[in-house]
Amino acid sequence: MTARAADPANRTAAEAAGKRTLADDAYAELKARIMRSELAPGAKLSIDGMAKELAFSQTPIREALARLESEGLLARRPLSGYTVEPLLSAAEFADLFDLRMMLEPLAARRAAERLAAEAELGGAAAAEPVQGPAAGLFDAARTPHPSAGKLEFTEADRRFHDAVAECSGSVQIAKAIRRLDAHLHLHRAYIAPESIGETEAEHLAIADAIIAMKPLAAEEAMRRHLERSKVRHAAAFTAANAEAVSKPKRARANR
Amino acid sequence: MTARAADPANRTAAEAAGKRTLADDAYAELKARIMRSELAPGAKLSIDGMAKELAFSQTPIREALARLESEGLLARRPLSGYTVEPLLSAAEFADLFDLRMMLEPLAARRAAERLAAEAELGGAAAAEPVQGPAAGLFDAARTPHPSAGKLEFTEADRRFHDAVAECSGSVQIAKAIRRLDAHLHLHRAYIAPESIGETEAEHLAIADAIIAMKPLAAEEAMRRHLERSKVRHAAAFTAANAEAVSKPKRARANR
DNA sequence: CGCGACACTATCCTATAGGATATTCGGCAT
DNA sequence: ATGCCGAATATCCTATAGGATAGTGTCGCG
Numbered sequence: 001m002t003a004r005a006a007d008p009a010n011r012t013a014a015e016a017a018g019k020r021t022l023a024d025d026a027y028a029e030l031k032a033r034i035m036r037s038e039l040a041p042g043a044k045l046s047i048d049g050m051a052k053e054l055a056f057s058q059t060p061i062r063e064a065l066a067r068l069e070s071e072g073l074l075a076r077r078p079l080s081g082y083t084v085e086p087l088l089s090a091a092e093f094a095d096l097f098d099l100r101m102m103l104e105p106l107a108a109r110r111a112a113e114r115l116a117a118e119a120e121l122g123g124a125a126a127a128e129p130v131q132g133p134a135a136g137l138f139d140a141a142r143t144p145h146p147s148a149g150k151l152e153f154t155e156a157d158r159r160f161h162d163a164v165a166e167c168s169g170s171v172q173i174a175k176a177i178r179r180l181d182a183h184l185h186l187h188r189a190y191i192a193p194e195s196i197g198e199t200e201a202e203h204l205a206i207a208d209a210i211i212a213m214k215p216l217a218a219e220e221a222m223r224r225h226l227e228r229s230k231v232r233h234a235a236a237f238t239a240a241n242a243e244a245v246s247k248p249k250r251a252r253a254n255r
Numbered sequence: 256m257t258a259r260a261a262d263p264a265n266r267t268a269a270e271a272a273g274k275r276t277l278a279d280d281a282y283a284e285l286k287a288r289i290m291r292s293e294l295a296p297g298a299k300l301s302i303d304g305m306a307k308e309l310a311f312s313q314t315p316i317r318e319a320l321a322r323l324e325s326e327g328l329l330a331r332r333p334l335s336g337y338t339v340e341p342l343l344s345a346a347e348f349a350d351l352f353d354l355r356m357m358l359e360p361l362a363a364r365r366a367a368e369r370l371a372a373e374a375e376l377g378g379a380a381a382a383e384p385v386q387g388p389a390a391g392l393f394d395a396a397r398t399p400h401p402s403a404g405k406l407e408f409t410e411a412d413r414r415f416h417d418a419v420a421e422c423s424g425s426v427q428i429a430k431a432i433r434r435l436d437a438h439l440h441l442h443r444a445y446i447a448p449e450s451i452g453e454t455e456a457e458h459l460a461i462a463d464a465i466i467a468m469k470p471l472a473a474e475e476a477m478r479r480h481l482e483r484s485k486v487r488h489a490a491a492f493t494a495a496n497a498e499a500v501s502k503p504k505r506a507r508a509n510r
Numbered sequence: 511c512g513c514g515a516c517a518c519t520a521t522c523c524t525a526t527a528g529g530a531t532a533t534t535c536g537g538c539a540t
Numbered sequence: 541a542t543g544c545c546g547a548a549t550a551t552c553c554t555a556t557a558g559g560a561t562a563g564t565g566t567c568g569c570g
Contacts (some may be wrong), residue, residue, distance in 0.1 A: 311524085
């Protein structure tokens with residue numbers, strides 16, 4: 001009845017635009033809060049606490065939580081509630097980045113290949129809506145604006161990688177990448193602000209290579225970007241860990 | 256308060272076997288039914304129909320359905336119910352197999368590498384529980400028994416690939432593979448019975464290579480297995496499609 | 511002073527009722 | 541005969557109440 005706030009960012013669940021249920025809203029809102037680190041990793045989520053806070057009933061909250069749990073962002077302990085999945089350990093982080101290093105360069109290569117193939121056979125207009133993705137990709141690469149909040153940057157970063165994945169033409173690869181991305185997003189909060197410009201430059205290089213239809217260059221650019229990104233994250237990673245050790249207080253974010 | 260008498264299984268499960276809720280049971284049961292093709296692709300699932308059929312309330316059913324939807328096995332149309340995701344089109348199938356071809360050979364290689372590494376440094380006993388996975392892997396490869404039902408075979412097939420993924424040591428890769436596997440499972444129902452022995456031989460070859468700690472051989476064996484498997488599936492695929500065209504009646508499996 | 515048992519509280523899980531919406535079927539006009 | 545429109549139905553979505561369970565704090569005893 002109340003709280004029908006607009007949240008255009010999620011495209012996950014429903015294909016139809018006008019069919020939003022309260023469960024969808026709750027899902028989007030909770031996911032956004034996790035992404036924004038308003039719900040700290042390790043925090044405990046109480047069902048009716050969230051229900052009261054969002055002014056929903058328990059049922060849509062429960063549905064949203066089930067979805068988030070299946071996505072890997074939440075952990076469920078059967079009779080004691082949901083908790084936000086904690087930050088990845090060093091090993092888990094390496095593992096995740098490992099798979100990412102396998103998927104994303106491939107996606108970049110595919111994107112360039114696909115663009116080339118379609119430019120070749122259909123120089124004119126019509127058949128496939130490829131122009132959209134490519135243009136969006138370039139936009140996404142540029143979006144890390146010079147002096148905005150860190151939150152906007154992490155979101156733009158996510159969007160760019162998502163756009164590349166989308167351009168690859170493989171929905172399965174795109175899905176896999178998006179899934180990994182959701183987990184990494186929590187760690188993005190710990191990057192150093194100085195590296196934003198660096199990241200943007202690398203993104204632009206990737207976008208250029210794709211739009212120039214150079215598959216190998218795109219793949220290599222993405223690989224280089226991920227390598228450097230891994231180093232950047234690792235630096236922030238140890239710093240965050242040190243901080244976490246110095247403050248072992250358990251965060252609580254429910255009500 | 257009612258409907259507790261006719262279900263003796265749930266109390267024992269919840270009390271003895273750890274932490275199972277009705278939602279978990281509903282999820283497992285529904286997933287099993289989908290896997291067994293008792294719920295045909297495209298079939299419509301009604302929430303309270305399922306609730307009545309499983310003698311649960313709507314809430315656990317709803318939670319289970321939300322999880323299955325997030326897993327990609329069900330599609331949700333916001334105000335008109337859930338439907339079982341239809342069989343993949345040829346293009347989608349190729350796309351999925353493409354990613355599989357990327358992931359699974361890698362997993363096989365990793366499994367062999369990991370086994371070799373751990374055999375090298377810890378010849379004796381103790382530290383890591385690696386013996387379990389390797390042994391389970393060999394068992395899983397053998398399980399396609401000569402003359403059982405087709406259902407048992409498809410399940411064993413799934414288990415074997417799952418075991419290899421598990422042995423890779425990368426939880427992310429394992430998760431990705433498992434996800435793809437769930438989708439492929441529906442198509443496994445259409446394979447020809449003659450190819451069972453063939454599949455088993457290929458599985459055994461993979462397991463042998465892994466246990467012999469030959470990474471490249473394992474990778475190649477898996478790749479070959481997938482290639483052949485793709486062909487086998489493709490044959491059954493066109494057959495199933497022809498049949499589907501001849502019988503365009505919409506399946507209904509709710510109540 | 512440490513440890514175990516007990517009771518209490520908070521929370522989850524389940525069940526049922528009511529309001530809102532999409533789908534469907536029948537009738538009518540063209 | 542076909543297409544459009546309206547009412548009835550089925551289903552979903554939401555809300556609230558009650559029973560059961562895990563976690564926590566306190567008290568008593570060794």
